[in-house]
Amino acid sequence: MLIRMPLLAFMAVLCVSARAQNLPVGKRSITFIDGSRFNRSVPTELYYPALAAGNNTPVASGTEKYPVVVFGHGFVMTPAAYLWLADSLVKYGFIVAFPATESSFSPSHEQLGRDLAFLAQRVCSLNDSSGNFLFGRVTNKSALGGHSMGGGCSFLGMTYNTQIQALFNFAAAETNPSAKTAASSIQKPALIFSGSADCIVAPSEQQVMYSNIPYSCKSYVNITGGLHCHFGNNDATCVFGQVSSGCNSSSINAPAVFNKTISLLRPFLQHYLKADCSAAGQFETTLTQLTGATTQRTCSSDPLGCVVTAVPATSDLSPLRSYPNPASRIIGTTLALQRGRFEEISLFNAQGSMIQTQRTVPGNVITLRAPVSGTYLVRAKTSLGIFYRRIVFHNE
Numbered sequence: 001m002l003i004r005m006p007l008l009a010f011m012a013v014l015c016v017s018a019r020a021q022n023l024p025v026g027k028r029s030i031t032f033i034d035g036s037r038f039n040r041s042v043p044t045e046l047y048y049p050a051l052a053a054g055n056n057t058p059v060a061s062g063t064e065k066y067p068v069v070v071f072g073h074g075f076v077m078t079p080a081a082y083l084w085l086a087d088s089l090v091k092y093g094f095i096v097a098f099p100a101t102e103s104s105f106s107p108s109h110e111q112l113g114r115d116l117a118f119l120a121q122r123v124c125s126l127n128d129s130s131g132n133f134l135f136g137r138v139t140n141k142s143a144l145g146g147h148s149m150g151g152g153c154s155f156l157g158m159t160y161n162t163q164i165q166a167l168f169n170f171a172a173a174e175t176n177p178s179a180k181t182a183a184s185s186i187q188k189p190a191l192i193f194s195g196s197a198d199c200i201v202a203p204s205e206q207q208v209m210y211s212n213i214p215y216s217c218k219s220y221v222n223i224t225g226g227l228h229c230h231f232g233n234n235d236a237t238c239v240f241g242q243v244s245s246g247c248n249s250s251s252i253n254a255p256a257v258f259n260k261t262i263s264l265l266r267p268f269l270q271h272y273l274k275a276d277c278s279a280a281g282q283f284e285t286t287l288t289q290l291t292g293a294t295t296q297r298t299c300s301s302d303p304l305g306c307v308v309t310a311v312p313a314t315s316d317l318s319p320l321r322s323y324p325n326p327a328s329r330i331i332g333t334t335l336a337l338q339r340g341r342f343e344e345i346s347l348f349n350a351q352g353s354m355i356q357t358q359r360t361v362p363g364n365v366i367t368l369r370a371p372v373s374g375t376y377l378v379r380a381k382t383s384l385g386i387f388y389r390r391i392v393f394h395n396e
Contacts, residue, residue, distance in 0.1 A: 068120060117156075166188055174205060186214070200242060327393055329371070
């Protein structure tokens with residue numbers, strides 16, 4: 001039986017793990033082989049959280065696992081144009097892979113799209129490759145992105161690998177096969193960027209792709225004054241095309257575009273690749289308050305269970321206990337599991353939106369506190385199943 005109820009404010013304080021920040025960036029050049037395409041070589045620039053910055057340095061110490069972001073380059077461009085993106089994501093705990101393929105004047109869009117899809121699977125699989133430097137350090141979560149041609153190919157890649165969790169791209173260009181057509185089959189969260197001053201690939205192109213995505217949660221950001229090559233750090237080859245087209249001037253610069261882009265992209269990826277529901281709130285706030293851009297947003301549901309609208313009735317046989325309950329909000333209450341082990345503890349606000357999650361819970365006992373009095377909800381994922389507990393905190 002389900003009990004449907006409004007969830008009251010939940011701001012309980014847990015000793016949660018701090019988000020990784022400012023991790024050193026390591027780099028390795030690795031050629032992967034795709035056996036499904038006649039042993040196609042996919043040379044890749046791989047950036048990862050490292051023990052020290054530099055080439056071929058060891059992965060960062062600890063046991064944290066990192067999700068994977070695979071990004072496709074623009075026409076006759078190289079991964080070097082997107083080092084700003086690697087640096088912005090790796091230091092917050094992401095692995096970023098750039099395929100260095102299809103960089104000629106006659107690229108195959110289909111093969112680049114397949115390279116993106118392949119790398120999303122292959123880099124994640126390094127977690128299980130004994131002897132590999134990323135053994136045991138990669139999650140099975142991934143996202144595809146790209147710029148210009150690579151942006152269009154990211155749509156193609158999503159159709160070639162349906163296990164990928166999210167899509168984003170910058171100034172995506174139409175491809176052959178058609179990115180616009182591929183967009184119509186995307187059933188994953190998407191974040192699409194464009195620049196209003198882009199005369200290489202007009203924002204109207206990305207607008208069509210965005211509109212074609214049928215998924216219920218997607219966002220579009222058109223940065224005012226943004227140029228096509230801003231997203232590629234004004235790469236010389238890209239800029240030559242802008243100069244030739246007479247559209248190489250703007251009231252803003254590349255760093256300004258980077259800042260607006262990362263302010264949204266990072267919480268977007270934190271949310272969907274790390275199941276960080278507090279990042280979802282950060283994304284919503286940033287999108288609402290973003291200046292120097294026009295935005296569109298639709299999101300009628302969340303695939304991560306970050307919203308609770310129905311809570312199973314608590315059984316007397318539940319192993320989850322809290323005592324005392326009611327409890328002082330200052331002293332707190334003890335949340336204990338009588339059997340099994342905790343795997344995740346999540347907290348929910350008045351709208352049922354998850355605001356905090358702790359995924360590493362030592363032992364099977366933890367103390368919860370609240371900043372204000374009221375009734376709160378805890379969802380505990382355990383080795384025995386999922387259990388809920390309502391807890392009342394008072395001021396005494």
